[in-house]
Amino acid sequence: MSYPGGKGNVFQHIINVLPKHRTYIETHLGGGAVMRQKKAAARSIGVDIDPIVISEWQNKHPERCELVCADAAQFIRTFPFSGDEVVYSDPPYWPSTRRRPRIYRHEYTEHQHLELLNELNQLPCAVVLSGYQNEAYESILTGWQSITFLAPTQKGLREETLWLNYNLPQELHDFTFIGGNYREREAIRRRQETLRRKIERLRPIERASLVSWLMEQYSLTEGQDEGRSLYA
Numbered sequence: 001m002s003y004p005g006g007k008g009n010v011f012q013h014i015i016n017v018l019p020k021h022r023t024y025i026e027t028h029l030g031g032g033a034v035m036r037q038k039k040a041a042a043r044s045i046g047v048d049i050d051p052i053v054i055s056e057w058q059n060k061h062p063e064r065c066e067l068v069c070a071d072a073a074q075f076i077r078t079f080p081f082s083g084d085e086v087v088y089s090d091p092p093y094w095p096s097t098r099r100r101p102r103i104y105r106h107e108y109t110e111h112q113h114l115e116l117l118n119e120l121n122q123l124p125c126a127v128v129l130s131g132y133q134n135e136a137y138e139s140i141l142t143g144w145q146s147i148t149f150l151a152p153t154q155k156g157l158r159e160e161t162l163w164l165n166y167n168l169p170q171e172l173h174d175f176t177f178i179g180g181n182y183r184e185r186e187a188i189r190r191r192q193e194t195l196r197r198k199i200e201r202l203r204p205i206e207r208a209s210l211v212s213w214l215m216e217q218y219s220l221t222e223g224q225d226e227g228r229s230l231y232a
């Protein structure tokens, strides 16, 4: 499943901003690159209005998530949110920012975008929305953070934006893809592998001592509020 606007090349940027959560909801599933690559949540739900998208998922990734064939805004209006969800929305791009006017079987009008933003704005949980910069989003998503990254398109790199209704999290749901680009990710992966191998070779008592130091140093024991932040 390859989608125009699919996140197959850039899913790492999105996974790297997702805070810890119990329920993950992707409202415009398409090829669902983020859904497929991220660490599974206790509950995952993929929504798409296109029955063909839903039936492809039923055939190819039947275990990955609950699948709902519905309009995204309608789904959000009726889902019983409790606050420990993360919603990721990747609607077709805002019309005036599009290079090609029609690429999906189900297109998205300005009215639908505004309806979606209005719903997302009222949610009690973490929300991530992706798209290209546009004035409508900027004027509606006041108080949201935005971060940008370069994404490959058929005509070269183009800046994509992620709008977040929360501050960048210190603790991620999934640390697998940390690093801003391939080289950084590889360097981090190698450093961590070396450290892990060293830790695994320690005698159990030495390892226990190290763990105890980590817990004290970074306030990892419950009720303890002194010590450095793990993320400082």
Ligand SMILES: C[S@@+](CC[C@H](N)C(=O)[O-])C[C@H]1O[C@@H](n2cnc3c(N)ncnc32)[C@H](O)[C@@H]1O
Binding pocket: 002, 003, 004, 005, 006, 007, 008, 027, 028, 029, 030, 031, 032, 033, 034, 047, 048, 049, 050, 053, 070, 071, 072, 073, 090, 091, 092, 093, 104, 105, 106, 107, 108, 112
């Ligand atoms: C930009 S694509 C999503 C790409 C996806 N993130 C990926 O990695 O492949 C947009 C998707 O939104 C779906 N869509 C269009 N209108 C919708 C609506 N009203 N509600 C839910 N999904 C919709 C389309 O069928 C399409 O699959």
